[in-house]
Amino acid sequence: MMPPQQEVLVGVEESGAIPAIESSGGERDAPAVALRGLHRSFGSQIVLNGIDLTVGSGETLAVLGRSGTGKSVLLKVIIGLQKPDSGSIRIHGEEITRLDLDALNEIRKKMGFLFEHAALYDSLSVEQNVAFPLKRHTKMTASEQRDRVKELLAAVGMENDLKKMPSDLSGGMQKRVGLARALALEPGILLLDEPTAGLDPITSGEIDELILKLQEEHHMASIVVTHDLHSAKTIADRIALLHDGTVLIEGSFKELEKSDDEFVSEFLQRDS
């Protein structure tokens, strides 16, 4: 097993620039995320049945599939919230399935996760939600944290709602704050679980634009689980279609459209 990557949390530089997380170690040319033969079942129900996927740095992969095909489970397995029954998960070349909790937490700091319903901490304000990872994992002073939170919330268009509680926010606003929180530690990998689910088409479009803008600025590897084919077409470089626990087809949207597979054609037609 490779040694865990070392993260150095740096403070504010003299120039006043926002502190960032520097990484060292790991395989330099390795893909950001590489999954090989991933299996996960719940009792007798097989959800993931040998998933092979690779996502490079700066690339966005959309994972599509019918409800209950294990798309969300896939994201939770990648970030270590659920253990795979077998298979390999490599993050920047480092195998994470056998890591202990401390080492896994170090890897998790390099990943941002947007939950389907945002999962904001409802006893904390918007500002405190976004500051939560900064307080835990950086040595920033209180004022540096405030600046960073304001910058992150400005990036998602929520800079005027710092003191609001999650219960005061609409679904779209909660997603924006969840996205700001996911980006707090400047992750190299972003996992998005249904970022546009339950939102009206206009708000969905705004979230898509926001994700694209953040991708351009931060150059992260992203995996987006979605039902929204339009959204996948807009934000993803590649699309993987899950069916019966495996990746049925993987490629650009145009490549998927050319497929002769009956299920792929039906899925694209139904969703378009």
Added chain:
Amino acid sequence: MRSTLTTVWSLINRFLEWFGDLGLFAWQVLRAAVRRPFEGRELMRQLDEIGSRSLPLVALAGAAIGFVLALESRSSLARFGAKSMLPAALVYSIIHETGPVVTGLVVSGRVGAGIGAELGSMKVTEQIDAIEASGVNPYKFLAFTRIVACILMLPLLTLAADFCGVLFGWIADTLVDPVSFHRFINQGFVGATFSDFLAPTFRTAVFGLIIGMIGSFQGMRTQGGTAGVGLSATSSVVLSSLFVILADVILVKFILVFFS
């Protein structure tokens, strides 16, 4: 007959399974507890939430028990011509048993339900997953801080309940037969030693451990949406009250053997 046996066996199985899961949970919490960071800020928040916010209810319960105990005991003792023993009987009864048990049960109702419902709600809305995904250990951040706050706060709340019980016992007594508080206290604590205070009060630290542990455990294993949250809150109160009473019986015997 066969179906009854099957039901009993299934209940025993479920109970053992629950105990096994509780043991694993306790181990996870213990393992997380010895690692940095120690979540001091969250612990302070929980001390306030569990301690100072339970104080009014605990003080009220202690006062009511002291008042009623004084009224009831007075007539019973008068029948045997032992009215002058009232302060000592009251103080002994409150400090040794009534104060700790009432505090344990009141806190298990207020705090046990609160922890079960709060963590249960966080579980079903994926907030606990979000904490874990951000590289923070939820066993330490959520469970350990609540358990330690319960352990530290129960003895202090017991002292408050004891004080209110004795004070309102004196008020009840003095309404019938005026006596100075100084004299009442002197008579009440005659022959009492430090160990009379210490062991029963610190027994409640075990009650705190039970309330914090069961509330956190039931909350963090919640399943099934809002119905599951309600079930976690209810089961936290029922199980922690049950185990507080059981622990009381065991600890009283233990204290009598080692401290009397």
